Amino acid sequence: MTDALETRTTVSITVNGRSIDVPKGEMLIAAAERVGTYIPRFCYHPRMEPVGVCRMCLVEVDGPRGATLQPACYIQVNDGMVVNTESEKVKKAQDGVLEFLLANHPLDCPVCDKGGECPLQDQALAHGSGETRFIEEKRHFQKPIAIGELVLLDRERCIQCSRCTRFASEVAGDAQIDFAGRGDNIEVSPFPTEPFDSVFSGNTVQICPVGALTAKPYRFAARPWDLDQVESTCTTCAVGCRVAVQSSGNRVTRVLGVDSDAVNHGWLCDKGRFVVDSIVGEEDASLLSPAHRLTAPLVRRNGQLEEATWGEALKAAATIISSASSPAAVGAIGGAALTNEGAFAWERFLRGVVGTDSIDAQYGDGLDAVLVEALPRATINEAAEACTVVLLTGDLREELPVLFLRLREGARKGSTNLIEISAAGSALSGLSRVKLPVRPGEAHLVAQAIATDDAPLSALASHPHGGLFTSSDLVEARRLLGEDGAGVVFVVGRPNAAESAEAIEAAIVQFANRFPKAKFLPTLRRGNVMGALDMGLTPNMAPGQTLARTNGRDTVAQLQAAAKGEQTVIIELGGDIISNVIDTPLATAALSAASLIAITGHGGPSLAHADVVLPTTVMHERYGTVTNIEGRVSTLAPKVTPPGSTWPDVAIAAELAEEFGQNLGLSNPEETAATIEATTGYPCATALRSAGDGVVVGREFTASAPKPLDPMAFPGVRSADLVGLAPRAGAVVSPTSGDARVGARPTMSDVSVTLSPVIPLPDAYSLRLVVTRTIYDDGAAVQGAEALRVLSPSTVLRVNAHDLTRIGADSGAQVRLTSARGSELVSVVVDNAIPRGCVALQAGTSVRPDATDSANLVSWIVDSAQVVNEVRMESL
Amino acid sequence: MAELTAPKIVSSRSEFSDSHTMSRYLATDGFTGLRKALAMNPEDVAAEVDAASLLGRGGAGFPAGRKWSMLRKAPISYLVVNGDESEPATFKDHYLVEREPHQLVEGVTIAAYALQASQAFIYLRGEFALGLERLQQAVNDAYEHGALGANIFGSGFSLDIVVHPGAGAYICGEETSLIEALEGKRGFPRIKPPYFPAAIGLYGQPTIVNNVETMSNMPWIVNNGGAAFAALGLGRSTGTRLFALSGRVKNPGVYELEMAKNTFRDIIFDPALGGGIIGDKKIKAFIPGGVSAPWFTPEQLDVPLGQDEVAEQASMLGSGSIVVLDEDSCVVRAAWRITKFFSRESCGQCTPCREGSGWLERIMYRLEHGGGRREDLDLLLDLCDNIAPGLSWPPQQTTICVLGPSIPSSIHSALTNFREDFIAHVDHNGCPHD
Amino acid sequence: MSYLRPDIRQRAEDLVALYPHKRSAMLPLLHLVQEQDGYLTEEGMTEVAELTGTTPAEVRGTATFYDMFHLEPVGKYVVGICTNIACLLAGGEELLEHATKTLGCAVGATSADGLFTLEETECLADCNIAPTVQVNHRYVRTTTPEALDALVAELRDGRREDEIPPHGTLIRVRRSGGLRATRAQVAAEREAAQKAREARAAQETK
């Protein structure tokens, strides 16, 4: 009997006389909602810990001292609980709370951004008496104040629900805002000298239940009732957050996070949220700036790029390709900006029509595609729920921000142990159980030390600057990894853009071999890079994740070949090559020497070398599917009509093939998706038919039961009753279950990696260079969006205090940094997360705001021909 | 006539002006209780406290022994002493820390021994600058004397006490808020359950929170036995207790009296105690246990100063502070001022308390200073009802902690007992006493 | 570089060491910042954030919860007069009104010479000597307008400096030494005691 009770996972409670079974331990507010009893709330948010402060959710719960008012958001259901949510007493209490909330709340709804979609307004209409008994003077504050670059705060409207402050400290780990004051003087407040510049700040705006927090980019952009919405997938990075895209007229005005269980839990990073400015572009932006929106094809005539018709431009492109001496003299770089359908069409064009295998969707800073496909893949949920996660990647907050949030949750709660193997620390360092700092070129030794024995430890310790961890760190790491890696997820990518992939790939292979039950989540970061690899936009893979060993060149090899005149045509598949390749001198030399055909939506520095420019549709304008890091294929829904005569990526490939007299049989995304699925099993068509979170390649799937959309959880995201969509934004319509397993994927035995030896330092004054990523870099997304551009940091050199002392400089001073390629002054700060003997720079930043090429230090200092990059630092 | 035969338990050194010094303390049986306790088993010390039936002196009146028995025997547990004393008109702990700091330190050490607590913290109201200095001195003295620190008096028991200054927030007297403050946070009371920090307290560990006066009883209880303590007082109200008397009385002050043996009339009028009303005016009303308590009128003067006796009359003995209003005192002004206090001191978490207190204060201000309306009287009661549904005692609440339902006490008492005074304020468009 | 003076910084670190978690030292450390600067400077709060492992916003948010912390400069003497219930009944409001004239500043403001800041306080727990007045949190026990005027004159002349240090200095008695019973030692003792208890309990049940 007791046994049966203990193992039960549901309990029986009575709500308003109706007996229901609900999951044990669930909060009453959620349990009631599950069976259709909606209890009003303000502070409760399903993705955060309850705090029970607004008191709106008071309901009567029977207890030993009779029925008492209890906050439904803070009471766990237990067997036999009797709840009344409709009694007179409940009604009076809730009406009372609402009246109290409105007491100090200004009556400025007509001019409030939230007006029309404000949970407080909705509640007031539903429950309020309509007449105010409050005749006193209301609380006054200065009207909106900027608390960060992106967020404004109107303290008069705040109802002190603490959703924003809790999000900042609990979810994002950026407690840059907190309540200040006491009682009815409480206000949300940043520190005067430290603005709220969290990369997740937009979420606070989204979950604020009133118009207290507003986003600068949207202020007064549109009234909610003018907004029209579709649900789609964000392609700013490779996490693939589900979003609600809203437009007014033909302009995307707002992007909101949708609560997807599998991916983003409703959160977005500010880059994905505010990047929308860049879609439209800026009128007067130069062609070489990402803020320039391309609306017509361009062809270079007499040295100038001029507008042309599609017919002329396609012909010009075909002429360039056919005049190449051989198919091998043609190559394509890019693809992460395409849809899966576009990627497939271009793969068909490049391999099938042109006959080249020099195709690479990565820019020299990714991982070998065969390795990526061969590793047993973890889903984001599996990583978030893993007992141990090994981080062998860059700073996820900067690279895949919402993955950072998902992993942070388990680490914060203590359900996940983090082991961080890092060359420069990260926003997760503070939550890591074991920290194993690693210098460039040494990751494989660290992996060997974990996976096999302590032997490499002495090699690491014999480094002129000493070892960075001890055998007790290894012991703890091994303990957390267990015998065979069951329950472990390795999150793997490229922590350092200034070293080749060798050491990292060797490390990954060792982990995979040593821990056969572990799973891997690759952190390739660009938009649809996974889809591009899966569609064969790589030298060594064919569409559908199958192996195709060829002689094709990867990106660095293509650029080197072009610079030497061995490859004469480069096709840029979205994604400006110069902005994306870390070794800018190499990229520039290559593009100057070769002919460039650019298929892109926006301007960029590479267009200075372009011979033909074919404008494509971009995010929120296009239809199709994309694949995220975990292999989840989900849908892109167009919200606005693309400007001018831009074409979808599929159509451009198909039309270009026509120029060669070939019919790809792929004229639109649906047809292409069907062909992909029919020929490879890759579930593009299935994903297109399912409106929600999509399907994960290689997994069986069942549709999750549609959840009702709580407008209070994510105010602003429209539910069905408002806009006539599916019952929940994100509900799976069809199919309900199926199998998304594809054909023979490569296995670890197909992976070949070259294991590099320890690379000795040339001398004790050399420092090894680490180049990390920053979210607000000089890439197209940030530079194209006015709101984000201002957030770009300037370059600082981070060094360990040990190394700064050696040259006798102070933190904050200017130092001279010299590599084989030249030297530049840069300001230096102490950061002891940087291993001794290393220095770190952030890619995509400038030494001075008036960035010239030489000021963009990282763009010339990294030589991609080197396995590791050495530099020297001198004080002035 | 007041019954004044009981021994002084916590204020036995009141006749000495140097009662706060170590030399005086040692000369007056200092640390005999601790030495005796250390020679006993910890459980036996706890059993004496249980036998004493000592009710907590912080306001809620929960039996200390029973609270202690809830402490899970965990490797880490903390003892936290509540010296935040901010309930208006309460000033007994102030007396104890300034005049009897060593007694407090000894009491805390005894309790920590009984509980086998890992560390003790005395959270003292920040405004007690002198009290903080004297208490810190007493702690330093105790270390010096071997009565604190490692291996106390060679017993093998070790303890550290940290004196922690508050910084001015009434709510930090609420025990979970106090714990938050002790953790270095804003003093937001924690939501219940768990109802007692004994389950999850400081740093998430089992924690006992007791009042300064509760702790100050320990040396006597150990020295004289729990039974001797329980023999004093009446019924559930055992021992003696400090009563803080203030307002319109001739001799305001702190008086240690046997519990329930005397009445409010005794303490207010006995010449050895309050000495009656200033100018021999008539008494209009009095607050029996701090401003959170519903008021009494002269009809309740003969209620004994006992916990249950006061509760039977729908109020509480609370923090043991009695404020007397005479016939010239304006009840509207008094209730307004108390409401203003709650409005300033509401932590701001819960909507009904945060907004309700401010709203009530503004209405009360208008009544007192002009602008009151007749409909305000019903509005006041309805708003009070929205904070403490039913307006009964003990109150029901819509808030996390009981500060919320304390807000209506004064308004509700004043308005039900002296409605005509409110009407006079409306008619006079302000206070007729001005 | 520490913003806090070396002696204050040293005391701050000693305080942090008293607590199992460093954030617990928040209030004592903020008092120390006020001891140095008279109020909470941004630099001081930033250093407290570093010492307590929090963010400056959290430090400021926490500090503003408590009345004793000032975010703006205050006078050398902060004069607090209680008008809560017992003091109200004893003329607290009138005394406060009188003080505005004597000090020449409104409630909540600082006198032109920067010497005095006047505050209306809640109950100061000295209700038998009402209305209660504190200067820099020292009870001065001046309940009449005349006594208050005399006190203010003495303060102006610097005659009470021994007794009443400048605003911010709260506790002049330093804790002597840090923790004396190490946590490991205490843990071992408690464990031994627990074992002894169990043994006794086992004995008793036999």
Ligand SMILES: Cc1cc2nc3c(=O)[nH]c(=O)nc-3n(C[C@H](O)[C@H](O)[C@H](O)COP(=O)(O)O)c2cc1C
């Ligand atoms: C708003 C509020 C303020 C309180 N203030 C104090 C106080 O200043 N001192 C105190 O000892 N208890 C105070 N208490 C009671 C404490 O929460 C707690 O019950 C008490 O410290 C327990 O000690 P005791 O059992 O020894 O009485 C307060 C409670 C509330 C709700």
Ligand code: SF4
């Ligand atoms: S600003 Fe908005 S989210 Fe933040 S506490 Fe106020 S009402 Fe809540």
Ligand code: FES
């Ligand atoms: S108290 Fe439950 S939703 Fe706010």
